[in-house]
Amino acid sequence: MSPTGSSERGTRGLFGGLSGGPPWARGPGGGPGGGLPVRSSALVALLQLVGTAGEWRHQASGRVPLDAFGYLLLVAGPVLLVLRRRRPVAVVAGTAAVTLVYLAAGYPYGPVFASFVVAYCVAVWSGHRRAAVLSLLALYGGHLLLAFAVPHGWLRGAGAGGGGWPEFGLGLVALLLAAVAELLRIRHEQAAARHAARQAAARRRADEERLRMARELHDILAHSISLIHLQAGVALELIDDRPEQARAALVTIKAASKEALGEVRQVLGTLRGPGDAAPRRPAPGLDRLTELTEQAAHAGLTVTVRTVGGPRELPAGVGLAAFRVVQEALTNVIRHSAARRAEVLLDWSEPDALTVQVDDPGPAAAPEAGEPAGGGNGLAGMRERAAALGGTLTAGPREGGFRVRALLPTRGEGSVATSAREAR
Structure with missing residues (x-):
């Protein structure tokens, strides 16, 4: 068994349940057998809810405690992920907007970006790289505006930013996300090409x-x-x-x-x-x-x-x-x-x-x-x-x-x- 084959199976095991795999591996209706990825979306929702609630206890008191609206925003992203195979462009834009609203509302940080990460990878794998990159730039650009351009008096709590270095680190994370998604897309295309060659x-x-x-x-x-x-x-x-x-x-x-x-x-x-x-x-x-x-x-x-x-x-x-x-x-x-x-x-x-x-x-x-x-x-x-x-x-x-x-x-x-x- 080759290392490349093991790596490909590991990639599918990590992201296949969340994204449904690349478009050439999907069945009629957008996914294997045409079903909706409800189970994996529920896992993302659980990650965002439990992870954010746990992280809030360790963050500065300036962040706004989670309320009903905050929990609703944490759930809204995973709900959109249910349609990620059929409407990848709308879902990546929607999850970016929901995440930006959550940050603008001053709620605590945590794994709030999980739904956007999944939607971004699916959009790239589906061939909608331009829409995915624009959504990533919009989310990061909006976060920069909240941190440096919008007066803090207009924002709830401590606002969205924590200074230049945190924003620089967030930019590096955004670049890493884009690079990983491109790498996975290339690997999936290579696997598809090998499969087509075998056929x-x-x-x-x-x-x-x-x-x-x-x-x-x-x-x-x-x-x-x-x-x-x-x-x-x-x-x-x-x-x-x-x-x-x-x-x-x-x-x-x-x-x-x-x-x-x-x-x-x-x-x-x-x-x-x-x-x-x-x-x-x-x-x-x-x-x-x-x-x-x-x-x-x-x-x-x-x-x-x-x-x-x-x-x-x-x-x-x-x-x-x-x-x-x-x-x-x-x-x-x-x-x-x-x-x-x-x-x-x-x-x-x-x-x-x-x-x-x-x-x-x-x-x-x-x-x-x-x-x-x-x-x-x-x-x-x-x-x-x-x-x-x-x-x-x-x-x-x-x-x-x-x-x-x-x-x-x-x-x-x-x-x-x-x-x-x-x-x-």
Whole structure:
């Protein structure tokens, strides 16, 4: 626990009950839950009444004893504090006026400034610094007039002043009050800025997690549904003339749909509680590349896998990204190319990177009726996966066909951090 955090909690504990905290911590209606701070205002009233009555016994006999009007003025300030969250400007001006009238009436000193101190802090925290400072200057200026400008014969008792040094001390107290209120305001603004930054970071993490899940679901469903769509068309064409081949297509559909359901459940499991979020099986990697080639073969696409260099163990996130790049590239060949073959290259020759390349010899197939024009999100998702690992992905036409090439770093902070996040 940091000293700064302890200091902030101490500040809230000391002033939160009196002032209701800064405006950004208040609920609808001006305070937490919209209530009025009656209890804390009553505590200020008790402080002023008991403290002033006790102090009067130790002051010079020239001060006027408390009477009904004096007690009324001591209570008036705390009564105004009940509205300090909703009307901070009116309350700070009102408490200054009540305090000045009390002093002008010659009543004994004591904690009579407590209600004004609270109102001043609330006004500063609420953003009404100008009104607060003007009220402070008016109260201190009025006290100076009572001490030096107004004839003592016009005042009750010994008047408001006690000489130059007491007034100088009171001025220092006023400056201290202004400095403390500004310090507390700055600390509250800093705490609010840190809170906003934490919320923004949490929203950013949530957005990244949603993007990751959307990317996973797209890659899973696009591949499986494309395969199912193709095999369903084959089954419809052959079901009357060659039922055995139609049966094989239906078996492929069943296997692809079962595989897709399992992966979708694994991705959606991250939305559950912490105890249920652990995946029941590891994230797919290049060890499942054979499954992709077999599924492509069922769809009529012959895939040749070529390896350069010696394979090595990959972080889970890098392996998943490589698997998804191959999966999405083969899906695009099945959906958008007239070619019945494709080549996958895994280049391990670089010590700190893996190059994944998928070549479609082409040519492009005519789009089916009803298929929307333009590309989907597959290439963008592959680029995002590579960028998240600190790598790159390029995709574009070549020699009548199409090539997808991804460079995925296998070491470094980017791949390690993303691997931990993707493997969850």
